[in-house]
Amino acid sequence: MSLQKPRGxxxxxxxxxxxxxxxxxxxxxxxRRFQYNEIRTPIFEHTELFQRGVGETTDIVEKEMxxxxxxxxxxxxxxxxxxxxVVRAYVENKLHGAVDVQKLYYMGPMFRYERSMAGRYRQFHxxxxxxxxxxxxxxxxxxxxxxxxxxxxMGLRNVRVELNSVGTPQCREQYREALRQFFQPNLDKxxxxxxxRFERNPMRILDCKVDGEYCQGAPSILEFLDxxxxxxxxxxxxxxxxxxxxxxxxxxxxxxxxxxxxxxxEYMADGIGSITTIGGGGRYNGLVGQIGGQDKPGVGLGLGxxxxxxxxxxxxxxxxxxxxxxxxxVGLGEEAEARATALVFELRKAGISAERDYLQRKxxxxxxxxxxxxxxxxxxxxxxxxxxxxxxxxxxxxGHQESFALEQFVQQMFVILKSRSPQHL
RNA sequence: GCGGUCGUGGCGAAGUGGCUAACGCAUCGGAUUGUGGCUCCGACAUUCGAGGGUUCAAUUCCCUUCGAUCGCCCCA
Numbered sequence: 021m022s023l024q025k026p027r028g029x030x031x032x033x034x035x036x037x038x039x040x041x042x043x044x045x046x047x048x049x050x051x052r053r054f055q056y057n058e059i060r061t062p063i064f065e066h067t068e069l070f071q072r073g074v075g076e077t078t079d080i081v082e083k084e085m086x087x088x089x090x091x092x093x094x095x096x097x098x099x100x101x102x103x104x105x106v107v108r109a110y111v112e113n114k115l116h117g118a119v120d121v122q123k124l125y126y127m128g129p130m131f132r133y134e135r136s137m138a139g140r141y142r143q144f145h146x147x148x149x150x151x152x153x154x155x156x157x158x159x160x161x162x163x164x165x166x167x168x169x170x171x172x173x174m175g176l177r178n179v180r181v182e183l184n185s186v187g188t189p190q191c192r193e194q195y196r197e198a199l200r201q202f203f204q205p206n207l208d209k210x211x212x213x214x215x216x217r218f219e220r221n222p223m224r225i226l227d228c229k230v231d232g233e234y235c236q237g238a239p240s241i242l243e244f245l246d247x248x249x250x251x252x253x254x255x256x257x258x259x260x261x262x263x264x265x266x267x268x269x270x271x272x273x274x275x276x277x278x279x280x281x282x283x284x285x286e287y288m289a290d291g292i293g294s295i296t297t298i299g300g301g302g303r304y305n306g307l308v309g310q311i312g313g314q315d316k317p318g319v320g321l322g323l324g325x326x327x328x329x330x331x332x333x334x335x336x337x338x339x340x341x342x343x344x345x346x347x348x349x350v351g352l353g354e355e356a357e358a359r360a361t362a363l364v365f366e367l368r369k370a371g372i373s374a375e376r377d378y379l380q381r382k383x384x385x386x387x388x389x390x391x392x393x394x395x396x397x398x399x400x401x402x403x404x405x406x407x408x409x410x411x412x413x414x415x416x417x418x419g420h421q422e423s424f425a426l427e428q429f430v431q432q433m434f435v436i437l438k439s440r441s442p443q444h445l
Numbered sequence: 446g447c448g449g450u451c452g453u454g455g456c457g458a459a460g461u462g463g464c465u466a467a468c469g470c471a472u473c474g475g476a477u478u479g480u481g482g483c484u485c486c487g488a489c490a491u492u493c494g495a496g497g498g499u500u501c502a503a504u505u506c507c508c509u510u511c512g513a514u515c516g517c518c519c520c521a
Binding site: 298 | 473479480481494511512514515516519520521
């Protein structure tokens with residue numbers, strides 16, 4: 021095969037898209053209840069937006085961006101995450117002028133040039149929310165709660181919330197320095213990776229699976245929080261507790277984007293190789309100012325939908341069928357088939373999902389197809405029925421069948437289908 | 446970016462330096478002239494990811510390349 025999809029991309033076939041529709045409708049519904057409204061921003065932005073927003077020294081900006089020049093030599097980049105674009109749109113469209121906190125959500129593809137593996141793609145999809153305009157810890161908790169409830173309503177089991185505060189940039193700098201001092205004496209005993217983390221991002225050493233023993237007694241970020249950060253963190257915890265959202269304080273939690281302040285959190289789930297993080301987020305006071313607006317505090321989250329799908333599969337969580345066939349019309353013989361074409365169209369006009377055979381199969385084959393496609397009813401139209409001005413309707417689940425007058429068929433099917441429980445409609 | 450494993454029909458999966466490339470599922474046809482799910486019978490890969498090389502002969506050996514997957518790194 022000479023033409024293949026680019027590495028790290030996926031084709032979503034109809035049975036996959038069915039799952040996507042389901043997830044998306046659940047996401048939209050939860051946003052409706054939490055009063056978040058959808059925003060759609062461009063798939064590509066000026067490269068500078070991400071450099072400034074996500075941070076020059078992050079892995080994302082340093083080596084994972086899909087950056088290209090357009091025909092006018094502008095440097096553009098396919099968005100690697102959702103927040104920067106939303107914040108840019110917030111600033112550019114002066115949404116700060118609105119009466120209330122802006123509560124926004126988005127869903128769509130993101131792009132990062134990385135080695136692909138299970139649950140990690142170069143084009144992947146996120147559902148995210150952003151609340152801009154309030155520094156109230158209650159809204160941090162609301163954001164965390166929305167994500168938690170979303171996973172819960174999707175049927176996921178054993179989702180954990182890991183929570184941390186990374187304080188202000190000043191707290192963090194002091195903390196990094198303290199960590200370097202702590203690890204300095206054992207620096208040559210740390211694993212190769214951690215030695216490189218030492219300069220770049222000493223907070224990550226705490227995550228290391230190899231050097232656990234050297235982390236004993238390491239200072240915690242929480243000791244370096246200033247009074248205000250500490251209060252904020254406490255109130256987030258209180259709000260979560262009040263809502264009954266379980267969480268686990270993890271002082272080692274560090275996120276991969278530079279813009280986080282105070283609250284940082286991740287959702288974790290088991291069962292997909294080495295990947296356990298399925299979503300995360302945090303507060304980003306200062307980002308709006310950095311993008312060029314009047315400074316406004318914000319908080320948000322991003323959930324990886326491929327990873328959600330992976331966990332759903334691992335936990336065998338099914339998706340209700342999205343487009344079942346209500347009536348399959350079997351036409352036998354030339355005249356009946358011509359009539360079947362018209363009947364199917366009439367049914368469809370009446371709002372019924374109807375299908376027929378297009379492969380010239382015999383009766384048996386058509387019924388088999390109807391069975392496989394899980395049609396609720398089959399309508400059989402042959403020479404005999406045609407001569408009598410009738411059509412036979414068979415209920416597939418029971419095998420029961422009866423004759424209807426051809427003239428009243430569509431009307432009667434409409435009534436029958438309407439009287440059934442909504443899940444079959 | 447580094448290291449390991451892998452790539453055979455729609456799907457799953459055996460296999461061998463040479464004779465028609467097992468088998469299972471699915472599909473199609475028949476047994477059952479117009480009635481699905483069960484059973485039985487039959488059909489279904491000039492071809493083994495792509496390109497090149499070695500050879501009388503390659504799906505099998507070698508090289509390159511593309512892709513998948515696992516671990517590291519990092520993350521969603």
